[in-house]
Amino acid sequence: xxxxxxxVWDISYKDIRLEMRTRxxxxxxxxxxxxxxxxxxxxxPKSVDATFTTTATVIWLCILIASFMVVMRxxxxxxxxxxxxxxxxxxxxxxxxxxxxxxxxxxxLLVIESILFPLSSILFDVPLLTPTVTAITGMATIGxxxxxxxxxxxxxxxxxxxxxxxxxxxPAVIPIxxxxxxxxxxxxxxxxxxxILEDIGVLAALSLAIIATSAILFNFAVDE
Amino acid sequence: xxxxxxxxxxxxLIAMMSALYLIFIMVPTDVNLGVSQRIFYIxxxxxxxxxxxxxxxxxxxxxxxxxxxxxWDALAHSSVEVGLLFTTLALVTGSIWARPTWGVxxxxxxxxxTFLILWLVYLGYLLIRSYTxxxxxxxxxxxxxxxxxxxxxxxxxxASELWRTxxxxxxxxxxxxxxxxxxxxQLGILVSFIAIxxxxxxxxIFRTRLHSxxxxxxxxxxxxxxxxxxxSNK
Numbered sequence: 001x002x003x004x005x006x007x008v009w010d011i012s013y014k015d016i017r018l019e020m021r022t023r024x025x026x027x028x029x030x031x032x033x034x035x036x037x038x039x040x041x042x043x044x045p046k047s048v049d050a051t052f053t054t055t056a057t058v059i060w061l062c063i064l065i066a067s068f069m070v071v072m073r074x075x076x077x078x079x080x081x082x083x084x085x086x087x088x089x090x091x092x093x094x095x096x097x098x099x100x101x102x103x104x105x106x107x108x109l110l111v112i113e114s115i116l117f118p119l120s121s122i123l124f125d126v127p128l129l130t131p132t133v134t135a136i137t138g139m140a141t142i143g144x145x146x147x148x149x150x151x152x153x154x155x156x157x158x159x160x161x162x163x164x165x166x167x168x169x170x171p172a173v174i175p176i177x178x179x180x181x182x183x184x185x186x187x188x189x190x191x192x193x194x195x196i197l198e199d200i201g202v203l204a205a206l207s208l209a210i211i212a213t214s215a216i217l218f219n220f221a222v223d224e
Numbered sequence: 225x226x227x228x229x230x231x232x233x234x235x236x237l238i239a240m241m242s243a244l245y246l247i248f249i250m251v252p253t254d255v256n257l258g259v260s261q262r263i264f265y266i267x268x269x270x271x272x273x274x275x276x277x278x279x280x281x282x283x284x285x286x287x288x289x290x291x292x293x294x295x296w297d298a299l300a301h302s303s304v305e306v307g308l309l310f311t312t313l314a315l316v317t318g319s320i321w322a323r324p325t326w327g328v329x330x331x332x333x334x335x336x337x338t339f340l341i342l343w344l345v346y347l348g349y350l351l352i353r354s355y356t357x358x359x360x361x362x363x364x365x366x367x368x369x370x371x372x373x374x375x376x377x378x379x380x381x382x383a384s385e386l387w388r389t390x391x392x393x394x395x396x397x398x399x400x401x402x403x404x405x406x407x408x409x410q411l412g413i414l415v416s417f418i419a420i421x422x423x424x425x426x427x428x429i430f431r432t433r434l435h436s437x438x439x440x441x442x443x444x445x446x447x448x449x450x451x452x453x454x455x456s457n458k
Contacts, residue, residue: 147372154365158355167351171344172372213375217368220289 007092011100015074016107025073030112032069033062034119041123055124056184060177062116063109063141064170070108071148072155072165074101079156088222098149098218102211105145113137132187135200140180143207147172150214153221176206232426239419246412260324265412267317269420274314274339276424277307278377281349285367285374294439295432297363300370301353302431306424308346315339338376345373359442 019025040058078084087097117137121128148169155165183199186192247265254261280303288296318336319329330336349369356362 150368150372154352154368157361157365158352159357160355164352164355167344167348168369171341171348172376174341175376209375213372217371220364221368223364 004093004096007096008099008103011087011090011092011097012102012104012107015101015104018077019108025070026108026111029066029069029073029108030115033066033112033116036065037062037116037120037123051124051126052185052188055120055126055128055188056181058124059116059120059128059184060140060181063113063137064144064173064177066112066116067105067109067141067144067148068166068169070112071105071145071152071169072162074105074108074149075152075156076161084156094219094222095215097222098153098215101149101153102142102146105149106142109141109145110138113141126188128188130187132196132200133184136180136183136187136203139200139203139207140176140183143176143203143210144173146207146211146214147176150218150221153218176203176210179203179206229430232422236419236422236426239415239422243412243416243419246408246415251408251412252406257325260321263317263321265416266420267314267321268413269417270310270317271314271339272417273420273424274307274310274342275377277303277310277346278342278374280428281307281370282374285370288363288367289371294363295436297367298435298439299428299432300367301435302428304346304349304366304370305431306427308343308350309427310424311339311343311346315343342373342377345369345376349373359439 037058040061041054044054044058075084078087088094090097117128117133120126148165151165151168151172155161155168158164179199179202183196183203186199187196243265247262251262251265253259281300284296284300284303287293288300315336318339322331323329349366352369353362353366356365
């Protein structure tokens with residue numbers, strides 16, 4: 001078990017080291033996401049009643065776009081430099097490669113979210129830095145990244161990878177994004193109470209189902 | 225083969241004509257919904273049958289990944305094509321009914337939303353097939369997309385059962401109340417359901433044969449290329 005976890009960590013640490021040296025992905029994704037947040041915030045009319053809904057919607061839209069760019073970039077770098085074939089030839093289980101990629105994508109996205117959430121909290125004047133919102137974000141991000149990593153591995157092998165990833169990825173994560181938007185606006189509403197734990201439970205179950213299914217299917221996706 | 229096709233097409237034609245006669249002449253006009261309710265005889269079978277391809281795709285895609293037999297891939301492919309057609313028609317007929325009844329062409333009702341997601345998944349499946357060059361990769365990738373898309377179809381069912389919906393109450397199927405319908409309406413629904421079911425089965429069988437034939441031609445062509453290459457290098 002320890003060896004398996006070490007293999008997963010080694011694969012993800014390789015990606016993290018690459019990103020720490022180049023700092024290409026996190027900075028560019030963050031700039032795009034902040035710009036998107038500003039544009040959507042300006043486009044949506046201000047209404048006191050809709051603050052929680054607007055905040056939750058804009059934040060999850062930004063996270064969805066950020067996750068799309070992160071998972072795509074992670075695989076494109078690997079594929080263009082023929083690193084992915086080397087990765088496939090590694091004497092490790094295929095699902096360890098998948099989980100390694102999920103962990104590195106998750107870390108990149110959590111870094112972006114750790115900047116996005118305090119900023120959104122200031123811009124929307126909504127208390128986003130609470131334990132419940134953090135738990136919701138963590139659970140939903142795992143599910144989104146799990147699905148995105150599998151679809152990115154498939155998309156990079158096609159003729160139109162930039163088109164194929166959003167075509168496959170966005171419809172697949174709609175249930176989890178809807179659940180995340182719903183849970184976030186409930187968490188921001190003080191009158192909602194302890195029922196929020198049920199929302200977090202649903203998100204955790206969805207993420208677990210996605211990551212388990214995707215880990216199995218990844219074995220077939222990279223069956224060279 | 226030709227005789228089978230003709231018999232099947234004849235049956236579909238008879239069933240379709242009977243369904244149209246029942247829908248437009250026999251069944252009474254609904255007291256509350258008016259003439260627009262008649263589209264239900266087409267919309268309900270289309271929507272119900274749209275939920276069968278995901279089950280076929282899930283089973284055949286799993287079988288393909290395990291056994292790697294091209295016939296399972298051909299069946300999954302044709303099921304998605306027919307599923308896309310039926311989902312499109314279900315969305316269009318539902319939208320035509322919604323305009324006079326709900327006052328809008330579209331509403332973000334959970335059932336409608338999940339059908340739209342299913343439609344997008346079908347499109348994604350067909351796109352991944354057209355954008356992947358190698359036949360083996362094409363079949364593997366589409367099987368993966370098919371399996372995940374079928375799980376999405378489960379969300380369609382759960383949405384209609386668990387989430388709050390403005391969809392009308394179920395008057396047919398296991399969730400329906402007893403004696404909820406006039407006998408003429410029941411007959412109308414039954415005949416149109418049989419007609420559309422026959423069309424559904426015929427199109428799936430026809431497309432599967434076609435895809436299997438295309439696969440065979442592809443492998444024969446590869447063999448000929450291989451043979452020509454060997455002869456030219458002798």
